[in-house]
Amino acid sequence: MEAITLGPAGTYSHRAARAVADEVTFSESVTAIVESVADGEYRRGVVPIENSIEGSVTETLDALSDYDIGVVEEVVTPIRHALLAQSESFEVVASHSQALAQCRTFLESEYPEVSLEAVASTARGVEHAREDPTVAAIAHPDNADADLQVLAEDIQDRSSNATRFFAISPAEERTEAGGKSTIIVNPNANYPGLLLELLEAFADRDINLSRVESRPTGDRLGDYLFHIDFEAGLYEDHARAAVEEVEGIAEKGWVRRLGSYDTRHVV
Numbered sequence: 029m030e031a032i033t034l035g036p037a038g039t040y041s042h043r044a045a046r047a048v049a050d051e052v053t054f055s056e057s058v059t060a061i062v063e064s065v066a067d068g069e070y071r072r073g074v075v076p077i078e079n080s081i082e083g084s085v086t087e088t089l090d091a092l093s094d095y096d097i098g099v100v101e102e103v104v105t106p107i108r109h110a111l112l113a114q115s116e117s118f119e120v121v122a123s124h125s126q127a128l129a130q131c132r133t134f135l136e137s138e139y140p141e142v143s144l145e146a147v148a149s150t151a152r153g154v155e156h157a158r159e160d161p162t163v164a165a166i167a168h169p170d171n172a173d174a175d176l177q178v179l180a181e182d183i184q185d186r187s188s189n190a191t192r193f194f195a196i197s198p199a200e201e202r203t204e205a206g207g208k209s210t211i212i213v214n215p216n217a218n219y220p221g222l223l224l225e226l227l228e229a230f231a232d233r234d235i236n237l238s239r240v241e242s243r244p245t246g247d248r249l250g251d252y253l254f255h256i257d258f259e260a261g262l263y264e265d266h267a268r269a270a271v272e273e274v275e276g277i278a279e280k281g282w283v284r285r286l287g288s289y290d291t292r293h294v295v
């Protein structure tokens with residue numbers, strides 16, 4: 029199967045996508061990836077959801093609520109960044125904004141004078157570093173070769189750096205099988221205890237939540253959507269009952285079930 033992910037070749041998304049598809053195609057926009065899967069142009073997309081140091085990838089969360097897709101697998105991969113350049117004499121470090129943020133302490137202490145440039149992906153930063161000797165990149169060390177050296181390895185601020193990706197599908201391919209599930213809730217209401225009620229639907233059934241993220245709806249200041257991941261499959265009665273209760277609480281808005289899935293760990 030073919031999957032579309034964040035490119036060019038050599039990104040962490042590419043590493044995650046190789047685990048779910050034998051052919052990988054690239055785009056430089058997460059939103060464009062989600063859109064092309066929602067349209068049915070691709071049967072699979074692989075997009076970053078959250079990182080253990082920097083938290084949510086908000087562009088992905090917003091695309092998942094703007095387009096109708098399914099989640100069919102979760103891929104977790106360790107992120108071990110290297111600093112790559114033609115030589116030590118560089119003035120700019122180019123990388124994805126998440127990668128720059130994950131290496132903030134290293135950059136401030138070792139290279140306080142350099143300027144940082146956010147680009148579409150870590151591999152796009154590698155391309156800049158190949159073209160321009162004044163640019164260094166932060167990316168996976170496998171991007172090094174005879175022209176681009178590894179100046180430092182494992183430069184992320186914490187050794188336990190990992191990113192979670194979703195393998196997404198067109199909405200028709202959603203499944204209820206799997207040990208985890210994701211829903212997006214737009215309650216279209218705002219009263220004391222609303223979030224507590226939503227969470228109690230799971231707590232009362234002893235279902236563990238693994239992530240709750242609120243994102244602005246974009247309609248009015250103070251209106252939020254909730255992205256909820258929980259540790260149960262939608263094939264299970266207690267999970268279905270919890271989501272039905274949430275649908276009752278959100279009757280003025282909507283609830284979207286993105287599906288149930290299992291986790292794959294990739295190095």
Ligand SMILES: O=C(O)C(=O)C[C@]1(C(=O)O)C=C[C@@H](O)C=C1
Binds near residue numbers: 151
């Ligand atoms: O730029 C890449 O290599 C990506 O795959 C994107 C991304 C992200 O969006 O978080 C993925 C993993 C790392 O956390 C850094 C960047």
